[in-house]
């Protein structure tokens with residue numbers, strides 16, 4: 001069941017990834033082939049299955065369809081299942097899964113267009129703050145003030161650190177170093193994960209970013225990857241690794 005729901009959500013994610021950066025509505029019109037513009041028949045729009053059945057080509061014009069559509073659907077199905085197994089059907093699981101799917105969309109949009117759209121980050125910040133106040137357990141807190149405080153500190157820290165780093169780098173390098181999209185993305189991550197999650201995300205994404213950056217530089221010269229995908233990976237690793245590490249650390253700090 002979680003596999004099916006996940007594949008359907010992945011299909012919708014593909015629509016978002018294509019349309020949001022182009023300023024199109026994600027609801028209407030229905031999906032069409034980007035090459036010949038013919039609408040896609042409902043029976044050709046079954047996640048994963050259709051791509052395999054049509055051998056990755058449009059039924060009308062035979063234009064190749066990127067295999068990435070299929071991978072996004074498969075990843076989404078896998079994420080639904082993993083979060084279901086880890087958190088069950090709970091508020092925590094739903095909030096974390098929603099954020100992870102939003103991060104997946106943002107990472108791919110950032111890779112394609114070098115932008116992180118406000119249409120996802122700004123509602124994400126609002127939802128994260130509201131959810132934290134109503135469900136303080138997201139941050140291991142018992143009262144709404146604690147959850148809200150964790151979330152707001154996360155927004156301030158996440159946005160603040162990248163904004164400050166960007167401004168400093170701009171001043172030194174005399175060119176734009178950090179996009180406003182990255183600032184809002186880490187603020188969104190902070191709204192959902194709280195301030196400890198921001199520290200973890202920043203640590204992981206900088207580490208990953210430097211490692212991959214050095215590797216690419218050695219191999220292919222001057223290729224650059226935007227920072228958004230690293231932030232997304234760092235944030236998702238918080239659920240599976242970071243939370244435990246932060247818990248162990250805070251135990252040392254408090255006692």
Ligand SMILES: [Zn+2]
Pocket residue numbers: 033034035036037038058059060061062063
């Ligand atoms: Zn076509």
